[in-house]
Amino acid sequence: MGTLASVLEQEGFVTIALSSIREQTVTTAPPRALHCEFPLGRPLGKPNDADFQREVLNAAFDLLHQPSGPVIIDYPIEIIDDADAPLSCTIPPADTGDRNPAAAEALGLLPAWRRTNEKYGRSTVGKVVTAEQVPDMLDLFTRVADGEAWEEVGIPGDPTKIAADIKNFYEEASISLSETPPSARSAESWFVEQTQAGSVIQKARINMKEAGANFYFWYYLLPMTQHHEPTNN
Amino acid sequence: MSDKQVRSMLSKLEGHKFDAVPWNEPEPLAESRVAIVTTAGLTVDGNADWNAGDQGFKIIPKNADDLTLAHYSPNFDRTGWVVDKNVVFPIDRLNEMAEEGIIGSVADTHVSFMGAQPDHTLETIRLDSGPAAAKALREDNVDVVLLTPI
Numbered sequence: 516m517g518t519l520a521s522v523l524e525q526e527g528f529v530t531i532a533l534s535s536i537r538e539q540t541v542t543t544a545p546p547r548a549l550h551c552e553f554p555l556g557r558p559l560g561k562p563n564d565a566d567f568q569r570e571v572l573n574a575a576f577d578l579l580h581q582p583s584g585p586v587i588i589d590y591p592i593e594i595i596d597d598a599d600a601p602l603s604c605t606i607p608p609a610d611t612g613d614r615n616p617a618a619a620e621a622l623g624l625l626p627a628w629r630r631t632n633e634k635y636g637r638s639t640v641g642k643v644v645t646a647e648q649v650p651d652m653l654d655l656f657t658r659v660a661d662g663e664a665w666e667e668v669g670i671p672g673d674p675t676k677i678a679a680d681i682k683n684f685y686e687e688a689s690i691s692l693s694e695t696p697p698s699a700r701s702a703e704s705w706f707v708e709q710t711q712a713g714s715v716i717q718k719a720r721i722n723m724k725e726a727g728a729n730f731y732f733w734y735y736l737l738p739m740t741q742h743h744e745p746t747n748n
Numbered sequence: 749m750s751d752k753q754v755r756s757m758l759s760k761l762e763g764h765k766f767d768a769v770p771w772n773e774p775e776p777l778a779e780s781r782v783a784i785v786t787t788a789g790l791t792v793d794g795n796a797d798w799n800a801g802d803q804g805f806k807i808i809p810k811n812a813d814d815l816t817l818a819h820y821s822p823n824f825d826r827t828g829w830v831v832d833k834n835v836v837f838p839i840d841r842l843n844e845m846a847e848e849g850i851i852g853s854v855a856d857t858h859v860s861f862m863g864a865q866p867d868h869t870l871e872t873i874r875l876d877s878g879p880a881a882a883k884a885l886r887e888d889n890v891d892v893v894l895l896t897p898i
Contacts, residue, residue, distance in 0.1 A: 516787055516863060516895055516897040517763060517765075518763060518764045518765070518766075518870045518873065518874065519785065519787065519861060519870070519873060519878060519895065520893075520895050521766045521769060521770055522873060522874055522878035522879070522882070523785065523878065523881075523882055523885075523893050523895075524769075524770040524771065524772060525766070525770040526878075526879060526882035526886070527772060527882070527886070528772065528882070528885065528890060528891065528892065528893045529772050529773075529774040529775075529780075529891060529892045529893070530892075530893045530894075530895060531892065531893070531894050531895065532895040532897070533894070533895060533896050533897055534897065535755065535897050535898075536755045536758050536759050537759065538759035538760070539758065539759060539761060539763055542761075542762070542763040542765060543763040543764065543765055544765050544766070544769050545769075545895070546769055546770060546771050546772075552752070554751040554824070554825050554828075555751055555754065555755065555823065555824035555825065555898065556824030556825035556826060556828060556829065556836070556898055557825060557828040557829075557835045557836070558835070558836060558896040558897055558898065559834060559835045559836070559838050559841075559896070560835070561828075561835065562827075562828040562829075562831045562832035562834070562835040563831060563832045565834070565840070565841065565844075568834055568835070568838055568841050569841055569844075569845075572838060572841055572842075572845065572894075575894060576777055576850075576851075579774045579777055579892070583771065584769055584771055585769045595750075595752070596750055596751035596752070596825070598749060598750045598751055599749075599750060631830065635830050635831055636813075636814070637815065637816070637817070637829065637830050637833065638796075638816070638830070639796060639816070639817050639818075639826050639829070639830065640796065641794070641796035641797070641816070642796050642797040642818075643797065675820075675822070676797060676820075678822075679820075679822055682822065683826060686826060686827050686830075687827075687830055689827075690827060690830060690831060696827065696828075696831045696832075697827045699751060699825040699827075699828060700751055700825050702825075702827045703825065731800075735820075735821070735822055736822075737822060738822045738823050738824075739749065739754060739757075739823050740749045740750070740751065740753075740754055740823070741749075742749075
């Protein structure tokens with residue numbers, strides 16, 4: 516971000532960069548930066564809070580009065596995330612048939628996911644698979660969690676992208692199942708700690724790591740906030 | 749592990765710094781045309797899959813209403829984006845500020861790159877895609893660029 520700001524300033528624009536990671540902003544030295552201690556993924560701080568977002572923008576545009584740079588101003592309000600506080604929401608029962616529990620759980624969440632998609636019109640599912648394919652993908656990851664080699668179960672693409680589709684599907688479903696929009700990372704925490712699917716992906720991740728899979732494939736299977744390693748005793 | 753701990757871990761990542769920090773004097777904000785350049789990996793064609801290492805960019809038209817966040821990294825919250833695009837791409841806020849006369853105008857052309865690039869030298873962005881994005885912004889007479897990170 517800092518480097519990109521300098522590229523654009525050099526091209527003749529006046530740039531103002533919002534900053535999420537202060538030391539990186541110091542390292543890359545953009546001309547003007549407003550550093551905000553907000554959770555990653557929410558550079559304006561609070562969704563659905565126009566007043567808060569406007570205050571951040573006002574502080575950003577105030578940097579135009581700085582006489583020289585590089586300059587970093589710290590925004591005075593910090594927002595704490597909820598990576599360790601799972602969202603509270605109840606998973607609807609599904610018509611499971613003979614599906615494995617994770618796939619059945621995902622089938623039960625499809626209506627909630629569709630409600631979110633209809634209401635907000637934005638989804639981050641679809642890197643490799645659709646929401647409707649998530650239950651089938653959980654069948655495959657369940658086999659990896661149960662000990663089969665990940666290359667041999669027929670995962671139809673980059674496993675990190677399919678795991679992202681699964682996680683994003685769950686998070687988007689949770690938005691319709693909770694009474695208020697999730698605080699930062701609370702839906703992620705709910706997915707990993709309180710759903711069958713999250714448990715399956717965690718076990719698959721650990722098995723892939725222990726089997727010597729390429730770092731990229733096991734490391735990016737879940738957010739680094741949620742890498743819970745098994746204890747040995 | 750909290751988001752704050754993640755940010756702390758990522759603070760030691762290498763980055764590219766220019767030998768001399770460039771600096772342009774701004775015109776009055778109320779006369780300036782403002783564009784957003786984000787590193788959220790936004791697309792307008794429904795493609796949700798932006799590969800790690802791809803230092804290209806997408807043009808985001810001002811009135812695009814079908815944005816997809818296609819960033820590869822799992823290490824940030826996406827639910828805020830789903831319920832309110834402005835938490836990443838504050839286009840509605842800029843439109844309000846233009847209507848109120850605080851900023852001169854909102855550009856028709858905005859830009860998305862993708863952050864968390866494995867190549868910290870950002871050579872392609874510095875030498876190729878960055879200048880190409882600048883050309884598109886210049887053609888829209890943009891004065892001020894607001895950068896929002898992911």
